[in-house]
Amino acid sequence: MQTERDDEREEKSQPFGVTRRGFLRAAAAAGAATSCAALWPGSAVAQQPRQGGALRMAIIADPVLNPILTMGIQSTTICKVLYSGLCRPDPVTLEPRPDLAKSWQVSRDGLTWTFMLRDNVTWHDGKPFTGEDVKWTLEERATGKGAWRGPRVVKTVEVVEPHVVRFHLTQPFAPLAVLMGFTQYIGPKHLLEGKDQAEFAEFNKKNPVGTGPFKMKEFVTGQHVTLQANPDYFLGRPYLDTFVFKVVPDVNVQVAQIKTGELDFALIEPQNIAAVKGMPDLKLDVVDYVNHYYIAFQIKNPLFADPRVRLAMIHAVDRQTIVEKVLLGYGTVATGTIPPALGWAYNSTLKPLPYDPQKALALLAEVGWKPGPGGVLMKDGKPFKFTLSVDKGNPAREQTATIAQQFYKRLGMDVTLETMEWAAFASKRWLARDYEAMHMWWITSPDPDQLDYYGTGGANNHPNYSNPEIDKVLLEAQQITDRDRRRQLYHRYQELEMSDPPVATLYYPKEIRVTNAKLVIPPVGYRDALTNSEAWHYTT
Amino acid sequence: MWRAILRRVLHALLVLLTVSLLTFGLIMAAPGGPSILLDPDLSPADRARLRQELGLDAPAHIQYLKWAGNAVRGDLGRSLVQKRRVAEMIGERVPATAVLAGAGLLLTLLAGIPLGVAAATRPRSLLDHAATIASGVGVAIPGFWFGIMLIILFAVWLHLLPSAGMYTPGGPQTLADLLRHLVMPTLVLATFSLPQVTLFARASVLETLRQDYVRTARAKGLDERRVLFRHGLRNALIPVLTVIGLLVPRLVGGAVITETVFAWPGMGRLSADAAFGRDYPLIMGITMVVSVVVIVSNLLTDIAYTVVDPRIRLE
Numbered sequence: 001m002q003t004e005r006d007d008e009r010e011e012k013s014q015p016f017g018v019t020r021r022g023f024l025r026a027a028a029a030a031g032a033a034t035s036c037a038a039l040w041p042g043s044a045v046a047q048q049p050r051q052g053g054a055l056r057m058a059i060i061a062d063p064v065l066n067p068i069l070t071m072g073i074q075s076t077t078i079c080k081v082l083y084s085g086l087c088r089p090d091p092v093t094l095e096p097r098p099d100l101a102k103s104w105q106v107s108r109d110g111l112t113w114t115f116m117l118r119d120n121v122t123w124h125d126g127k128p129f130t131g132e133d134v135k136w137t138l139e140e141r142a143t144g145k146g147a148w149r150g151p152r153v154v155k156t157v158e159v160v161e162p163h164v165v166r167f168h169l170t171q172p173f174a175p176l177a178v179l180m181g182f183t184q185y186i187g188p189k190h191l192l193e194g195k196d197q198a199e200f201a202e203f204n205k206k207n208p209v210g211t212g213p214f215k216m217k218e219f220v221t222g223q224h225v226t227l228q229a230n231p232d233y234f235l236g237r238p239y240l241d242t243f244v245f246k247v248v249p250d251v252n253v254q255v256a257q258i259k260t261g262e263l264d265f266a267l268i269e270p271q272n273i274a275a276v277k278g279m280p281d282l283k284l285d286v287v288d289y290v291n292h293y294y295i296a297f298q299i300k301n302p303l304f305a306d307p308r309v310r311l312a313m314i315h316a317v318d319r320q321t322i323v324e325k326v327l328l329g330y331g332t333v334a335t336g337t338i339p340p341a342l343g344w345a346y347n348s349t350l351k352p353l354p355y356d357p358q359k360a361l362a363l364l365a366e367v368g369w370k371p372g373p374g375g376v377l378m379k380d381g382k383p384f385k386f387t388l389s390v391d392k393g394n395p396a397r398e399q400t401a402t403i404a405q406q407f408y409k410r411l412g413m414d415v416t417l418e419t420m421e422w423a424a425f426a427s428k429r430w431l432a433r434d435y436e437a438m439h440m441w442w443i444t445s446p447d448p449d450q451l452d453y454y455g456t457g458g459a460n461n462h463p464n465y466s467n468p469e470i471d472k473v474l475l476e477a478q479q480i481t482d483r484d485r486r487r488q489l490y491h492r493y494q495e496l497e498m499s500d501p502p503v504a505t506l507y508y509p510k511e512i513r514v515t516n517a518k519l520v521i522p523p524v525g526y527r528d529a530l531t532n533s534e535a536w537h538y539t540t
Numbered sequence: 541m542w543r544a545i546l547r548r549v550l551h552a553l554l555v556l557l558t559v560s561l562l563t564f565g566l567i568m569a570a571p572g573g574p575s576i577l578l579d580p581d582l583s584p585a586d587r588a589r590l591r592q593e594l595g596l597d598a599p600a601h602i603q604y605l606k607w608a609g610n611a612v613r614g615d616l617g618r619s620l621v622q623k624r625r626v627a628e629m630i631g632e633r634v635p636a637t638a639v640l641a642g643a644g645l646l647l648t649l650l651a652g653i654p655l656g657v658a659a660a661t662r663p664r665s666l667l668d669h670a671a672t673i674a675s676g677v678g679v680a681i682p683g684f685w686f687g688i689m690l691i692i693l694f695a696v697w698l699h700l701l702p703s704a705g706m707y708t709p710g711g712p713q714t715l716a717d718l719l720r721h722l723v724m725p726t727l728v729l730a731t732f733s734l735p736q737v738t739l740f741a742r743a744s745v746l747e748t749l750r751q752d753y754v755r756t757a758r759a760k761g762l763d764e765r766r767v768l769f770r771h772g773l774r775n776a777l778i779p780v781l782t783v784i785g786l787l788v789p790r791l792v793g794g795a796v797i798t799e800t801v802f803a804w805p806g807m808g809r810l811s812a813d814a815a816f817g818r819d820y821p822l823i824m825g826i827t828m829v830v831s832v833v834v835i836v837s838n839l840l841t842d843i844a845y846t847v848v849d850p851r852i853r854l855e
Contacts, residue, residue: 222805224709423572
């Protein structure tokens with residue numbers, strides 16, 4: 001339990017102050033406001049937190065527990081608990097908060113960020129954490145041993161003092177603190193420096209050493225990874241005793257296990273809700289997270305080059321119906337590529353473009369597409385024909401694509417649906433940018449910077465979208481740290497999107513989780529909730 | 541005798557070579573590349589460098605020769621995803637696979653053969669009809685669906701058995717714990733093989749009991765029981781041996797669906813993960829191991845033939 005002195009120590013070292021007690025208060029407030037109460041009458045309101053207990057969660061395959069090499073959701077999931085980053089997302093607002101760094105400053109020209117690190121952090125093997133670890137980790141990542149999440153703007157990392165590091169950037173970059181809290185775990189230089197792949201494998205599997213609230217207890221391949229509480233964690237011992245990640249590859253079995261009590265936390269799809277409704281030991285938790293699901297049209301293809309065509313594609317589809325029928329209501333029709341989960345950056349004055357097939361036809365007519373024989377849209381003797389690609393195996397995505405296809409057909413378009421196994425889809429369609437239309441999504445860090453996705457020449461700009469005015473807005477917004485100015489810019493970005501959409505955004509689905517009724521976790525997406533795993537607890 | 545053994549060894553090597561070539565060819569032809577290259581955060585330069593580091597940009601035949609050269613020396617390479625030695629990863633899965641495959645085989649034989657024999661000796665009886673129909677259903681049932689149904693019944697509704705996994709995580713790994721976890725996956729695994737053995741045994745016994753020498757034995761005055769066990773069964777079971785020999789590799793490497801549903805940490809699940817992730821070294825390694833199992837199992841079947849039927853010689 002936290003004592004007065006613990007609180008004092010925490011307040012001093014966290015000028016942005018989120019103590020555990022603060023989080024609990026915020027969580028209680030947020031908890032009352034979420035849809036929990038509406039779905040589950042009489043659900044638990046904030047009660048006394050209990051020290052102890054085990055949390056069992058499912059992963060679908062064995063993870064790689066190396067902070068540099070993480071790949072796959074099962075790896076990043078566990079690494080969020082084993083390791084720490086310089087910053088972490090606030091468990092309610094997602095703003096960057098101190099983690100290994102207790103504070104940071106940005107130089108006036110935006111090119112230098114100085115992070116003041118905590119001096120009371122030890123690795124799980126007892127060695128002290130210093131700025132050398134930060135420098136080594138970032139340089140390992142920059143040399144490409146693992147993927148660098150986000151644009152490569154860090155030129156050098158300088159260890160000014162043992163607990164002060166300075167980042168020298170190639171350009172001003174406002175999202176740096178957010179990125180440092182999003183899968184940028186710091187690894188132990190003293191254990192991994194100079195080691196080759198073979199020894200990395202030993203570290204990954206047998207003995208990963210981090211600075212997180214939980215440390216490795218047991219990794220039984222193919223079965224489970226069990227972590228135990230780190231009593232020396234710098235924010236205090238976590239509430240839970242153990243964090244168990246069980247390998248359960250099939251989602252139906254995960255649902256069965258949450259029902260039998262073999263799991264305490266499970267992510268489910270809308271169609272699984274019926275199976276868990278009404279069970280008194282479980283509660284349903286529905287939260288927004290940072291994503292946007294869309295149909296992308298390849299803009300290099302003359303068919304989709306004109307923004308009016310893309311606008312027509314948005315007006316053509318009744319997205320509300322998709323949200324109701326496919327997501328069973330657990331989602332929101334999208335306005336643009338920035339979701340409400342991004343809070344300050346979301347332009348709430350904008351409304352989604354309405355379902356209006358007549359408007360769609362009018363727009364298409366402006367570009368020269370007129371209904372020909374049989375109602376098929378024709379221009380210069382050619383029909384409006386394309387293939388819509390989607391990855392195989394996810395019912396929601398396949399159904400969405402099928403429904404969209406039907407709406408396009410109603411306009412008079414000739415649309416062929418193509419489903420492809422994920423690895424083939426990812427390499428042939430998505431990464432090769434070789435598609436006509438594609439149903440995809442982005443789940444991003446909690447920063448609205450989208451220059452990489454929709455800026456001209458962006459590394460992840462697979463539709464090959466280019467709008468010089470948007471480029472200007474996004475570039476300035478990426479570099480300026482002033483929050484109000486950024487908000488203005490992102491609001492402008494969303495307005496511009498309404499007339500020249502980079503993609504036909506569909507919806508923002510909600511994250512649905514079923515948990516033990518006594519479990520209290522941050523009311524944010526689980527990717528961000530896990531970064532605050534020391535605060536997860538059971539009530540008495 | 542030595543010539544026979546030498547011939548078998550050469551034959552086995554030829555099989556392994558062909559399988560490895562075919563598998564490698566299929567891997568190269570399959571669309572999509574290794575999953576580690578599909579990370580959207582990798583810059584094109586990174587992706588190219590990673591490809592080069594892993595030797596994936598070399599022409600296919602060079603990659604194959606490199607793999608084969610290492611494989612004959614016992615080095616099956618490292619998994620692209622986990623970076624661990626393939627041999628080690630497969631080795632870890634062997635106990636779980638052996639337990640499940642062994643249990644499945646045991647159930648199949650202990651239940652299938654007697655059932656088939658009983659059905660054959662009581663033709664057109666209630667038992668015969670029940671066995672035949674049940675076998676038909678068993679082969680037709682999708683294992684995935686059946687597995688989930690069993691979980692719902694025994695774990696969710698009745699709380700009698702754990703729903704998945706091999707042991708209770710963090711608990712003592714006792715035999716009792718293992719057996720409780722083994723019940724449902726074994727049933728699902730046996731759903732396909734048991735009916736095959738039953739029907740095959742039944743057909744074979746029926747055929748044998750029609751033979752002239754059986755008629756002679758009966759004419760000599762032997763009771764039915766002795767006719768069956770002393771004279772008929774040994775011959776009837778020869779074809780059944782074939783079926784069993786073909787089942788073993790399937791149980792070892794092909795229990796993907798059962799292992800996925802029941803989160804059983806066996807080779808089947810590993811091979812599925814490897815396939816989805818296009819983890820070439822792991823795919824090749826597992827295929828080789830399963831091929832060796834097939835070859836050994838065929839050899840054992842052939843040896844068993846010679847034991848059961850003195851007319852057959854190992855050649």
